[in-house]
Amino acid sequence: MSGLLLPPGSLVSPGLLLCPSSASPPSLPGTYVTPSNEVRCSVVGRLVVDAGGARVESGRHDELRGQIIDVGSLVLGRVSRVTPSAATLELLSVSSLPLLTPNSGTVRLEDVTSLLEKPELPDCFRVGDLIKARVVSLGDSRQFFLSTAEDEVRRGWLPGGGGGRLRRA
Amino acid sequence: MLPILTSPAASSPAPAPSTAPNSLRLLSLSLSPLPARSSLVELGQTKVLATLHGPHRGDPELGFSDEGRVNVFFKFAAGAAREPRLTAAGAPAAAPAARMDPATEVPLAASVREALLPSLLSPFLKKQQLDLHLLCLCDDAGLLPASLLACSLLLAAAGFPLTDLTASIQVAVHASPPLYVLDPTAAEAAAAACVCTAAYLPSLGEFSHFEADGPLPAAAEAKVRRLVAEAAGKQGEMLRACLEGRAGGGDRRASFDGGE
Numbered sequence: 001m002s003g004l005l006l007p008p009g010s011l012v013s014p015g016l017l018l019c020p021s022s023a024s025p026p027s028l029p030g031t032y033v034t035p036s037n038e039v040r041c042s043v044v045g046r047l048v049v050d051a052g053g054a055r056v057e058s059g060r061h062d063e064l065r066g067q068i069i070d071v072g073s074l075v076l077g078r079v080s081r082v083t084p085s086a087a088t089l090e091l092l093s094v095s096s097l098p099l100l101t102p103n104s105g106t107v108r109l110e111d112v113t114s115l116l117e118k119p120e121l122p123d124c125f126r127v128g129d130l131i132k133a134r135v136v137s138l139g140d141s142r143q144f145f146l147s148t149a150e151d152e153v154r155r156g157w158l159p160g161g162g163g164g165r166l167r168r169a
Numbered sequence: 170m171l172p173i174l175t176s177p178a179a180s181s182p183a184p185a186p187s188t189a190p191n192s193l194r195l196l197s198l199s200l201s202p203l204p205a206r207s208s209l210v211e212l213g214q215t216k217v218l219a220t221l222h223g224p225h226r227g228d229p230e231l232g233f234s235d236e237g238r239v240n241v242f243f244k245f246a247a248g249a250a251r252e253p254r255l256t257a258a259g260a261p262a263a264a265p266a267a268r269m270d271p272a273t274e275v276p277l278a279a280s281v282r283e284a285l286l287p288s289l290l291s292p293f294l295k296k297q298q299l300d301l302h303l304l305c306l307c308d309d310a311g312l313l314p315a316s317l318l319a320c321s322l323l324l325a326a327a328g329f330p331l332t333d334l335t336a337s338i339q340v341a342v343h344a345s346p347p348l349y350v351l352d353p354t355a356a357e358a359a360a361a362a363c364v365c366t367a368a369y370l371p372s373l374g375e376f377s378h379f380e381a382d383g384p385l386p387a388a389a390e391a392k393v394r395r396l397v398a399e400a401a402g403k404q405g406e407m408l409r410a411c412l413e414g415r416a417g418g419g420d421r422r423a424s425f426d427g428g429e
Binding site for chain 1: 330
């Protein structure tokens with residue numbers, strides 16, 4: 001990649017100038033853009049340039065980022081409470097990485113499935129169930145809002161025919 | 170070599186500093202080899218241990234914010250005290266060691282957080298929080314600079330994105346004759362008319378914090394800022410050497426005898 005001031009493979013640390021000021025500074029992982037459009041390093045790591053472009057590779061940064069729950073993250077949680085309108089989960093892992101500190105999330109009735117006929121939550125979840133869910137919102141100060149409507153995160157239940165009780169696959 | 174700034178017509182000599190005015194004390198930086206994420210900074214006889222906890226769920230009482238937050242907590246270790254001063258003959262001073270004042274813990278923590286804020290890219294945390302716990306093991310002045318160095322080193326080593334590393338220096342200003350002592354000890358700071366504490370981002374060339382605990386004319390402030398910028402560059406190099414050495418698999422300790 002042209003414009004880099006340091007050779008690939010260099011050990012870098014926060015604040016180092018990587019690309020001089022330009023009209024359209026590139027957005028590189030592990031870097032940030034200053035108000036004067038300079039690209040500077042933001043983490044400790046090694047400068048890597050490959051077919052995918054340039055980035056700062058940092059194992060520590062990736063470990064820390066693995067603990068951040070963001071919109072779109074896939075989480076695994078244990079159901080701790082079920083009400084007619086929502087199920088509360090104790091989050092255990094995000095993107096297959098175990099969470100080191102506790103967090104909680106809520107699956108609301110409207111986020112359980114994309115089907116028009118909404119099930120009853122006590123028929124879908126029981127306390128102690130392990131649930132995969134997608135974070136759809138940062139929620140409020142206490143919990144994240146989750147959804148199990150995607151096929152990828154569906155727990156494997158199937159809606160019962162004729163209005164009967166739901167059964168799991 | 171940093172110049173010693175003195176007035177040519179001195180009416181009375183300023184108290185002689187125990188170290189050269191334009192030199193920094195021995196600075197030692199250590200990073201924990203374990204994932205426990207801690208750092209130890211020894212600035213002369215001042216020792217500060219920093220540990221990192223998180224990211225974790227934010228305190229609900231603080232309200233919701235989609236940006237993260239870094240909290241700083243400061244404590245003096247139980248029984249921590251200034252080391253007894255040695256007299257010229259090498260014998261311990263007759264006066265007992267001064268105890269640390271717990272009332273300064275909260276203001277110190279607030280000062281550390283305020284000085285760190287410009288270097289933090291907090292939105293990275295989303296709505297979670299990081300806690301920085303500082304423990305003072307021994308205080309011989311330079312507590313705020315040592316705390317800032319420990320926090321900046323620890324955050325960078327833990328992978329937290331920063332705009333720059335934070336260097337910090339104290340400068341003791343003597344009024345008559347004008348004399349500027351970099352990185353003073355407790356005795357030197359007590360004898361000065363004003364002690365300035367500054368935090369500096371060496372790569373960006375910006376001050377993130379500046380405070381003076383006494384009267385400081387504008388001309389003196391400009392000189393202090395220049396001295397700090399020069400000395401902070403050396404500290405910044407040392408921080409990078411410690412971090413890059415660790416990232417490269419080398420020694421995670423670095424010592425610097427801040428000579429001229």
